[in-house]
Amino acid sequence: MTAKPFSFRLIATDGAARRGEIETPHGLVRTPAFMPVGTQATVKAMYPDQVRALGSDVVLGNTYHLMLRPTAERVARLGGLHRFMNWPHTILTDSGGFQVMSLAQLRKLDETGVRFQSHIDGQKYHLTPERSIEIQGLLGSDIQMQLDECIGLPAPREEAQRAMELSLRWAERSRAQFEAMGGPAKGQGLYGIVQGGDVAELRIASARALADMPFEGYSVGGLAVGEPQDVMLKMLEITTPAMPVDKPRYLMGVGTPEDILESVTRGIDQFDCVMPTRAGRHGLAYTRYGKVNLKNARHADDPRPLDETSDCPAARDYSRAYLHHLVKAGEGLxxxxxxxxxxxxxxHLMQGMRDAIEAGTFQDFRAAVKADWVRGDIAPLG
Incomplete structure (x- = not known):
């Protein structure tokens, strides 16, 4: 049976900022969207219904980790990733390429793909564009990513160009495999990934070449990999005008609230990052007035919550003193x-941006958010 096609609807713009909706087999994704990272089929330290209640329309699963454990074949036998992790909403899976480059042992890359040893048990694998798409198809994700090569920055121009051109060839192979597996008929989407390092001409060439391929969405990869923020933003200013207007734009692996706000200003629709969940496991809270390091002793006698105006019980109903105690005691709570x-x-930040873009007040919203960050909390922040 043919599912309703994957689609993107642009609802409003305010400058370069965009408000839209992505329709997938498992529901609508309101954009700009932040996708919590569920690396191993779980958003760490959260129940799925909590993640949904906070306003998440989509979570991210990681192809590299899931192919190693429990394996895509097992997940498929158990009914697919949505059922396996009890998340009946949209799932995006990455290609696994970034983790291969950053985690795997003894990796060797060539035209066919990348050969590597698992960081878990040393078992050998060969991840090709076709195999990456096959794994994502077995998982049953709604939004899938082409396999690409992501290099760190700074990098020589020659290396950036080589990786960009290889990623374009892999994009064609990923698309052919996606269509062979019936992804479009299932209503799924496949995104191409713009590469090119920090070289403007390469970014534009990559974006234009991908735009000529029939992808459902387009991503900007290879940023937030060591370069300063101003370089990342400059690359976005150069790249987004070369990307299709009628397709979603996804900035991979970004980032801080400021990175997200500034990237929406430059026309990006989707984001993912481990930062909010990883920070939470290490005693760091994000609030309207900046970051609060609960490890710091100054919070030991502070009866205030993190944010008394928040709708979230964790922010509103527990004192900083108690949170400090839990962090220092190493409690799972x-x-x-x-x-x-x-x-x-x-x-909350994403919803504020969506509302402001639709109302035509995005720049006022942006200024107010940044003013709160500059103002900081009543007491000095950690």
Whole structure:
């Protein structure tokens, strides 16, 4: 049976900022969207219904980790990733390429793909564009990613060009495999990934070449990999005008609230990052007035919550003194409450941006958010 086609609807713009909706087999994704990272079929320290209640329309699963454990074949036999992790909403899976480059042992890359040893048990694998798409198809994700080569920055121009051109060839192979597996008929989407390092001409060439391929969405990869923020933003200013207007734009692996706000200003629609969940597990809270390091002793006698105006119980109903105590005592509840708070703040920021773009007041909203960050909390922040 043919599912309703994957689609993107642009609802409003305010400058370069965009408000839209992505329709997938498992529901609508409101954009700009932040996608909590569920690396191993779980958003760490959170229940799925909590993640949904905070306003998340989509979560991210990681192809590299899931192919190693429990394996895509097992997940498929058990009914697919949505059923396996009890998330009946949209799932995006990445290609696994970034993790191969950053985690795997003894990796060797060539035209066919990348050969590597698992960081878990040393078993050997060969991840090709075709195999990456096959794994994502077995998982049953709604939004899938082409396999690409992501290099760190700074990098020589020659290396950036080589990786960009290889990624374009892999994009064609990924698309052919996606169509062979019936992805379009299932209503799924496949995104191409713009590469090119920090070289403007390469970014534009990559974006234009991908735009000539029939992808459902387009991503900007290879940023937030060591370069300063101003370089990342410059690359976005150069790249987004070369990307199709009528397709979603996804900036991979980004980032801080400021990175997200500034990237929406430059026309990006989707984001993912481990930052809010990882920070929560390490005693760091994100709030309207900046970051709060609950490890710091100054919070030991502070009866205030993180944010008394928040709708999130973790931010509103627990004192900083108690949160500090949980962090110092190494209690699991610390990670649970701070992750809850952080994801709540991120989704509150996304909803604020969506509303402001639709109302035509995005620049006022942006200025107010940044003013709060500059103002900081009543007490000095950690």
């Amino acid at each position: 610390a990670a649970m409450l701070l992750t809850w708070n952080n994801l709540a703040y991120y989704q």
